[in-house]
Amino acid sequence: MQETSVHSVTLNRELCKGCINCIKRCPTEAIRVRDGKAAIISERCVDCGECIRICPHHAKRAVSDPLDVLKQYKYKIALPPPSLYAQFNNLDEPDVVLAGLLRLGFDNVFEVSRAAELVSEATRRFLQTSDMPRPIISSACPAVTRLICVRFPQLMDHILPLIAPIELAARLAKDEAVKKTGLPREQIGCIFLTPCPAKVSAIRSPMGSKHSDVDAAVAVKDVYPPLLSAMKQVGQVEYLSLSGRIGLGWGESGGEAAALMTTERYLAADGIENVIRVLSDLEDEKYHDLDFVELNACSGGCVGGVLQVENPYIAKAKMKHLRRTMPVSRNHLTDDAAEQVAWDDELNYNPVLELGGTRAERFERYAKMEQITAMLPGLDCGSCGAPTCAALAEDVVRGQADVNDCTVLMRRRMEAVLRALGRDE
Amino acid sequence: MADDAIRLHYTVPGDDFTRAGEASADLKSRLKKLGLPPTAIRKVSIALYEGEINLAIHAHGGDIDVEITDDEVRMTLSDDGPGIPDISLAMSEGWSTAPDEVRSLGFGAGMGLPNMKKYSDEFDIQSAVGVGTTVKMAVRTT
Numbered sequence: 344m345q346e347t348s349v350h351s352v353t354l355n356r357e358l359c360k361g362c363i364n365c366i367k368r369c370p371t372e373a374i375r376v377r378d379g380k381a382a383i384i385s386e387r388c389v390d391c392g393e394c395i396r397i398c399p400h401h402a403k404r405a406v407s408d409p410l411d412v413l414k415q416y417k418y419k420i421a422l423p424p425p426s427l428y429a430q431f432n433n434l435d436e437p438d439v440v441l442a443g444l445l446r447l448g449f450d451n452v453f454e455v456s457r458a459a460e461l462v463s464e465a466t467r468r469f470l471q472t473s474d475m476p477r478p479i480i481s482s483a484c485p486a487v488t489r490l491i492c493v494r495f496p497q498l499m500d501h502i503l504p505l506i507a508p509i510e511l512a513a514r515l516a517k518d519e520a521v522k523k524t525g526l527p528r529e530q531i532g533c534i535f536l537t538p539c540p541a542k543v544s545a546i547r548s549p550m551g552s553k554h555s556d557v558d559a560a561v562a563v564k565d566v567y568p569p570l571l572s573a574m575k576q577v578g579q580v581e582y583l584s585l586s587g588r589i590g591l592g593w594g595e596s597g598g599e600a601a602a603l604m605t606t607e608r609y610l611a612a613d614g615i616e617n618v619i620r621v622l623s624d625l626e627d628e629k630y631h632d633l634d635f636v637e638l639n640a641c642s643g644g645c646v647g648g649v650l651q652v653e654n655p656y657i658a659k660a661k662m663k664h665l666r667r668t669m670p671v672s673r674n675h676l677t678d679d680a681a682e683q684v685a686w687d688d689e690l691n692y693n694p695v696l697e698l699g700g701t702r703a704e705r706f707e708r709y710a711k712m713e714q715i716t717a718m719l720p721g722l723d724c725g726s727c728g729a730p731t732c733a734a735l736a737e738d739v740v741r742g743q744a745d746v747n748d749c750t751v752l753m754r755r756r757m758e759a760v761l762r763a764l765g766r767d768e
Numbered sequence: 769m770a771d772d773a774i775r776l777h778y779t780v781p782g783d784d785f786t787r788a789g790e791a792s793a794d795l796k797s798r799l800k801k802l803g804l805p806p807t808a809i810r811k812v813s814i815a816l817y818e819g820e821i822n823l824a825i826h827a828h829g830g831d832i833d834v835e836i837t838d839d840e841v842r843m844t845l846s847d848d849g850p851g852i853p854d855i856s857l858a859m860s861e862g863w864s865t866a867p868d869e870v871r872s873l874g875f876g877a878g879m880g881l882p883n884m885k886k887y888s889d890e891f892d893i894q895s896a897v898g899v900g901t902t903v904k905m906a907v908r909t910t
């Protein structure tokens with residue numbers, strides 16, 4: 344596993360005006376404005392995409408691959424997530440989307456929703472056999488998993504140790520392609536059509552698995568325009584989709600949990616603020632009698648991903664329409680696949696929010712932090728570049744900022760000096 | 769070394785359930801910054817949350833004093849509410865005098881005091897009817 348995490352969320356310095364919108368919004372206080380530009384503290388970033396949503400100048404963006412990444416592979420497989428189907432108007436079946444992808448130059452498609460049905464089955468088995476502490480928390484949204492590792496390390500031993508559907512889809516698709524084409528694995532490219540930067544980062548630095556079989560990630564918003572025209576050229580529609588209702592359900596909040604079917608003792612929360620509230624309450628053991636907790640960083644679930652095209656609520660309505668005539672589930676776990684679903688790596692906790700040093704040093708830093716906080720005006724105005732006065736105090740103690748970065752304090756000092764000078768005259 | 773102790777004070781308003789929980793949440797984030805052991809933090813925040821709720825629903829509010837030293841977190845919850853006539857009854861699991869409107873909010877399961885005792889390493893409760901109640905809890909952090 345890599346030491347430093349690789350992030351998809353990045354800043355375009357040219358566009359950044361150094362305003363305080365993003366520093367205020369970040370759930371892990373991972374952004375500061377330094378020298379007039381936003382700077383992301385890499386170890387704290389969970390790639391939730393909130394800063395991309397809030398930035399009025401479009402200076403924050405998610406780095407993903409361009410569509411012509413396809414050219415790098417001999418055999419190209421598209422991995423469309425279930426939420427992709429909900430981006431189009433007047434769609435009755437997923438088949439035309441898949442046909443469109445083939446027209447775009449992909450040699451094959453493997454729907455992530457198929458793998459999702461397998462992960463649902465594996466989760467059901469896991470709940471029956473595992474003695475892990477309850478409730479089990481879903482690991483499908485990588486922004487949530489990272490958030491737990493950064494802000495709620497006490498809950499790390501509740502995270503479902505199964506790979507996400509996208510990862511399983513890539514493994515199965517590659518195995519299938521090797522058999523079918525006889526090509527070496529490296530010449531087969533699994534290209535995910537991503538709804539969010541969190542998935543891009545999870546591919547680059549996987550959590551729970553040593554490596555990822557996904558080779559590239561193209562943003563839904565980037566593939567959308569060419570895909571739409573390709574779909575218009577599709578004539579006779581073949582039956583290409585192999586997913587059921589359960590698989591498609593994963594595209595929105597509540598779908599993964601509802602698919603467990605063996606328990607009603609679950610909770611599903613979506614949107615980063617709600618997720619944080621639930622995690623905080625879980626930490627304090629405020630909910631009893633829960634078997635499973637599904638958490639999605641985006642409002643509405645993956646249909647609300649920051650790289651999607653459609654409004655998430657309209658996407659949900661479209662999803663309902665698509666699912667109406669589908670069979671419940673069309674993919675079933677073989678022992679072979681069951682083995683591939685388990686994690687082969689551990690999560691690691693990086694105590695980035697602690698003050699650092701030995702216990703005595705941490706106590707000392709804490710005391711200093713309190714002293715500084717008491718000096719600051721308590722306006723949380725953000726002018727210093729930190730999200731709150733307390734965050735500035737913490738940065739000062741960490742040696743990453745100066746108390747004089749506080750513009751209010753500086754002005755007060757200036758006024759005092761001017762007053763003193765006035766009296767001297 | 770009591771001189772190096774970190775001291776915190778919280779006031780819990782009476783009968784405002786939306787605010788009960790603020791003290792334990794604030795303390796939790798401070799203990800995390802201090803990098804204390806996760807299990808200790810969990811014990812402190814569960815025990816203190818129950819205490820806060822009791823101050824709000826049974827005592828019309830009260831005060832919380834916290835002292836964080838090298839090896840423990842000490843919490844003193846005091847109020848000048850109605851007091852508890854029979855402490856051993858109050859300490860028993862499931863016993864509650866919480867009114868119906870409080871129960872309908874999901875409180876009043878009668879597990880608060882038993883949990884406070886369970887999750888703290890030291891626990892003491894003193895109460896006098898018409899005078900008030902003081903609960904002292906300590907959680908070791910070593």
Ligand SMILES: Nc1ncnc2c1ncn2[C@@H]1O[C@H](COP(=O)(O)OP(=O)(O)O)[C@@H](O)[C@H]1O
Nearest residue numbers: 822826827858864865866876877878879880881
């Ligand atoms: N601070 C307090 N002041 C007065 N009565 C209290 C106080 N704390 C607890 N009690 C009494 O003890 C009982 C049991 O408390 P607890 O175990 O927390 O259960 P619950 O709060 O669910 O009723 C309460 O119903 C109440 O009668």
Ligand code: SF4
Nearest residue numbers: 484539640641645648
């Ligand atoms: S909810 Fe879905 S789209 Fe949003 S960050 Fe998580 S995985 Fe990505």
Ligand SMILES: [Mg+2]
Nearest residue numbers: 821822880881
């Ligand atoms: Mg109680």
